[in-house]
Amino acid sequence: MDLTNSDYAKLKKEIESEGLLNHTPLYYSIMVLVDLVVLISSFVVLIFLHEWYIVMLMALPISFICVQFGYLGHDAGHWAISRKKAVNNAIGYFCHSFILGGSFNYWKHKHNEHHANPNHEELDPDLRQDPFSFYEKKTGQKKGMGRLLTRYQSFLLPLAFFMISFLIRKDSLLYAWKHKKECVVDFLLMITHFFLFIGLTAYFIGIVKAFVLYIITCMLIGFYLGIAFTPNHVGMKTFTDADSTNYLTQQVLSSRNVKGGRFITILLGGLNYQIEHHLFPHVSRKNLPGMKKIVKEFCGKIDISYRDDTLSKAWKDIFIYLNEVGKHARRFPLLKVASNMVQ
Numbered sequence: 001m002d003l004t005n006s007d008y009a010k011l012k013k014e015i016e017s018e019g020l021l022n023h024t025p026l027y028y029s030i031m032v033l034v035d036l037v038v039l040i041s042s043f044v045v046l047i048f049l050h051e052w053y054i055v056m057l058m059a060l061p062i063s064f065i066c067v068q069f070g071y072l073g074h075d076a077g078h079w080a081i082s083r084k085k086a087v088n089n090a091i092g093y094f095c096h097s098f099i100l101g102g103s104f105n106y107w108k109h110k111h112n113e114h115h116a117n118p119n120h121e122e123l124d125p126d127l128r129q130d131p132f133s134f135y136e137k138k139t140g141q142k143k144g145m146g147r148l149l150t151r152y153q154s155f156l157l158p159l160a161f162f163m164i165s166f167l168i169r170k171d172s173l174l175y176a177w178k179h180k181k182e183c184v185v186d187f188l189l190m191i192t193h194f195f196l197f198i199g200l201t202a203y204f205i206g207i208v209k210a211f212v213l214y215i216i217t218c219m220l221i222g223f224y225l226g227i228a229f230t231p232n233h234v235g236m237k238t239f240t241d242a243d244s245t246n247y248l249t250q251q252v253l254s255s256r257n258v259k260g261g262r263f264i265t266i267l268l269g270g271l272n273y274q275i276e277h278h279l280f281p282h283v284s285r286k287n288l289p290g291m292k293k294i295v296k297e298f299c300g301k302i303d304i305s306y307r308d309d310t311l312s313k314a315w316k317d318i319f320i321y322l323n324e325v326g327k328h329a330r331r332f333p334l335l336k337v338a339s340n341m342v343q
């Protein structure tokens with residue numbers, strides 16, 4: 001079915017008439033407050049109780065709440081929290097640059113590119129996740145070790161999640177170094193992050209425990225982010241310049257929702273409404289469930305596939321998909337792989 005911009009405008013009008021494009025500052029204020037209380041309480045517990053097993057246990061709530069701050073930073077990057085740019089920026093810097101230790105500007109830059117071209121094989125930075133191949137053509141471009149890893153990517157991907165936090169820090173620093181003027185606040189907050197999360201924690205619980213807690217927390221945050229983010233687009237339709245598509249179709253067909261109610265929404269930070277989020281990125285997380293019915297009905301009317309799976313079904317499909325894509329690397333004999341590796 002041929003869709004035009006007026007179809008998107010019609011959908012937007014319907015959503016607007018339900019008041020779902022309005023900002024919800026109270027909702028976000030409560031969320032920031034709750035997250036802060038949990039994070040500060042976790043560190044206060046560590047000041048008084050810092051046996052090794054307690055330090056390890058506290059890594060769980062700290063990682064969980066840090067990811068919640070990450071979701072808030074994501075929403076701030078879309079200006080979904082407030083109508084005021086300064087408020088969104090302040091929350092974004094606080095959540096990403098200070099709490100997570102990664103550049104908010106780097107995140108915005110990369111994530112906006114992704115939103116403009118979701119699952120576009122050349123233009124979506126989220127599809128450039130070496131050594132993994134999220135579409136067949138990429139597998140064909142792999143050589144040597146990359147090809148070898150791609151063969152087993154469905155098993156390796158969850159293990160790689162543990163590295164995400166470290167990679168975000170590395171890419172953030174590289175981006176901030178290249179864009180020094182734009183990233184002054186990022187630099188200052190990232191330094192403060194290391195000073196507080198390692199330095200100040202070390203003052204109370206000792207340097208070894210503080211350092212181990214930091215590394216474990218980073219690994220858990222990465223794993224959590226990987227489990228949460230991957231279902232959004234992996235295994236969904238990918239696009240190239242050769243596809244004649246439009247904004248609405250590409251956003252819907254490249255995205256997968258995860259169903260499961262309020263618990264899943266807290267766990268995945270509202271990104272479980274990925275289709276609605278991609279169609280209207282600046283919409284408050286609070287309004288996404290209300291939008292779902294309208295968007296789903298609309299997609300039914302214009303005959304566009306609307307993907308809505310449970311988290312386990314989504315992950316089962318992702319595993320099968322990555323295995324299928326990885327199989328293309330398996331067509332080559334091991335000997336050829338080995339010879340590529342030494343070239």
Ligand SMILES: [Zn+2]
Nearest residue numbers: 074078111281
């Ligand atoms: Zn987004």
